[in-house]
Amino acid sequence: MSTFLIRILLALLVIAITIPQQSEAESEQWCVADEQTPDDELQGALDWACGKGGANCSRIQEPNQPCFLPNTIKDHASFAFNSYYQTYKHKGGSCYFKGAAMITELDPSHGSCHYEYNL
Numbered sequence: 049m050s051t052f053l054i055r056i057l058l059a060l061l062v063i064a065i066t067i068p069q070q071s072e073a074e075s076e077q078w079c080v081a082d083e084q085t086p087d088d089e090l091q092g093a094l095d096w097a098c099g100k101g102g103a104n105c106s107r108i109q110e111p112n113q114p115c116f117l118p119n120t121i122k123d124h125a126s127f128a129f130n131s132y133y134q135t136y137k138h139k140g141g142s143c144y145f146k147g148a149a150m151i152t153e154l155d156p157s158h159g160s161c162h163y164e165y166n167l
Contacts, residue, residue: 077151077152082149082150090121091125094128097131102132103128105131107127115127117161126156134164
């Protein structure tokens with residue numbers, strides 16, 4: 049092996065060692081409603097996610113459930129979108145919802161309302 053190749057390999061090794069590795073927590077992603085989306089579009093996507101989409105929406109459907117409040121279309125859509133995304137992301141499901149949703153790396157959980165995250 050030439051000296052040149054050895055120097056390149058050593059340089060690559062140094063670079064690989066010095067680049068910080070992304071921790072598991074940094075790679076977590078949730079799917080939430082895009083705040084720019086009008087309520088009527090969010091409502092349609094929410095209805096689909098909780099119906100044909102198969103999201104588990106039980107925690108937003110009754111006032112005594114932990115994610116019912118705040119009782120807004122945006123908050124309920126975010127919970128439903130994330131439920132769908134976490135359940136189906138490894139089976140081809142996306143966080144698109146006709147442009148009504150977006151990926152975030154900030155955990156949207158609040159109070160007793162826990163947004164699931166699946167590896």
